[in-house]
Amino acid sequence: MHSPKRTARPVARELLFGNLWEYDAAPESSPAFIDASYGLFIGGKWVAPKTRKTFYSISPRNEEKLSEIALAGAADVDAAYQAAAKAFPAWSKLPGSERAKYLFRIARLLQDRAREFAVAETLDGGKPIKESRDFDLPMAAAHFFYHAGWADKLNYVTPGRVLEPLGVVGQVIPWNFPLLMLAWKLAPALATGNTVVIKPAETTSITALKFASILQDAGLPPGVINIVTGAGDTGAAVVNHPLAAKIAFTGSTAVGKSIQRALAGTGKRLTLELGGKAANIVFEDAPIDQAVEGIINGIFFNQGHVCCAGSRLLVQESIANQVLSKLKIRMKSLRTGDPLDKNTDVGAINSRAQLDRIHELVASGVAEGAELYQPVCELPHKGFYFPPTLFSKVSQSHRIARDEIFGPVLSILTFRTPEEAIEKANNTHYGLSAGVWTDKGSLILKMSNELKAGVVWANSYNKFDPSSPFGGYKESGFGREGGKQGLLDYAKLKATF
């Protein structure tokens, strides 16, 4: 007796064009207006750093120097906090309707100069121009516009309590969405009446510094927002300054933990938006082609430099081969290269250090026995690039399935039942986001219920909106950004009776 022969599922069909239609280069030509050097923005003025030190911001696209940036030391950070503390009484007492107008102005001015900022973002950070143009900039402006409207409606947020500002807030943001993270941090802090000292990441300071000119054009009172630039030491000075009433940090889980420790006993408030290792779960009844697009977007958006990237693909066993072959075909049509080219899908890796980390983790995947696939693509000779990468035959114990890679690297695992998918998806210290693909509504709600993650995308992935709270469970941090819920993280509650 032999078992009945299993009919192979049809493999995905592929249209083969070879190299008949090559793309022409389509570089974005708008100017970015990046200054040759930038000081620190403290008390509404540009000041030279007391350290007398600077560092260069280079473009990961070709490793060329873009600008010379001031390096803020402890004395500079102190000056920024003093300016913010001085600005706080007037700013916090300003009627909400007036604070709102400043935020509306900022949103509008950012929209006016969106293309210029998008080009600067792409040059400095390496993300494709189509993403900075169509996602980062519109979304950053939307965050200011959304929170502007809250400033005079804070009494509607918490029934039985009123929101009061905390004071000076110290904020440290990452390099993956430089201006958008700045907007996520500044808009709610300002709407609730706080003043701010903010530090952008050292590889992506330029759009934050350009943003200072928008604050000046908007007539924002001096000291309400102070921008200090530098690396880890500057960040530590921001976190540890005694005038900080609250610290808001977005970045790696390791640094988040060290900040939580550093604040022990200080009474400072803290919100953390940390790493992730999101599961993107595809059931056999899912709309496969839409799911494939969602998987591609989930992991290759912004070169995978996304804390909520769908880096662990969990596919139901019955459709694993089909999904894998469709993914490989789809990956072949991704264009990796110059981020300033309007046709580029996957741009430059943000820094050499990050590129090295991706290389190291991908090497570990190969060494641990996972099967690597990369489409053939020619990468630019200068700059930091890594091709879209897919690993199949991944087990849960592999490092590529456990560690946050923060790069364009997808690991594929399989499951048989929803329970197994939940167990595997939750088998991580992280809990930021998850994706679920199925046509069955009740299964979506069951999965959403059981997944330990702050954001669940059903039949979609990597969607964001200022009205939608974002933040994690477990070691992905605490606090929410966006929505009415996010406002509470920038205010203390006072009883109204």
Added chain:
Amino acid sequence: MRLHITKTPKCYVGGSFIRSEGGRVAPLCDAKGTFFANIPLCTRKDLRNAVEAAAKAGPNWAGRSAYNRGQILYRLAEMLEARTPEMTEAILIGGGSRAKANREVVASIDRIVHYAGWTDKFPALLGSVNPVASSHFNFTVTEPMGIIGIIAPDDVPLLGLVSLVLPAITGGNSVVTLASNKQPYPAILLGEMLATSDLPGGVVNLLTGQRDELIPTFASHAHLRGVTAVADLVERQALQNGAADSVKRLKLIAVEDPMDWYSESAQGLYEIRDHLELKTTWHPIGG
């Protein structure tokens, strides 16, 4: 004259009455210095066992309907109301006037009733449907954090403990609680009431013991997703340092700050919120 039967105080863990696995006790004397009873000195192992019991009980409790949870909490108030004189005596062991002790019991009962009415209301007030710009249905719901460690204040031994435990379990969490060090007996007695309240065993676990022995484990136990504590500066530092290893949620109330446990502002929606996670789900709208 008949010699009365004294009660051996036991801790309420996993729905059972236990003595510390370490076998240690501390004598408890009343305000006049007369021996009252031996109180268990729970160990780190007891705390870990309690966390295990809470983990077993958690999903069932969180999965019950809000209406059912509300009725069970109300039942707890019924149990306490019926034994008001006994609980008043338990508080009087620590000294003070009978009127004051009675006031604390009554306030504790009212606090439980307050939270019993919240179970089916807080999700509507804290969640939201979010008007995103893209074509998606987007909503935010609350979920319990999981297991919460609670370190109760030394004074106001019943009302302080009830004020910290109730918002956590109202939100669907299970808790592991360290009772007042100075006046542990009201917590011992509360355990007996919890046992007859229909609250599933393991949802509330009450330990007695030394704060300095147990706080490091409260801080570092990775399965405790949050810790709410009334603590002094040294304790707060220890809790935050240990909590960082697992990015634990902390609600720290400084023992040196004046706190009016009787005030209406010591209860309510935002105390429940302190023990919740927010989850946002997106789904496309279309055919």
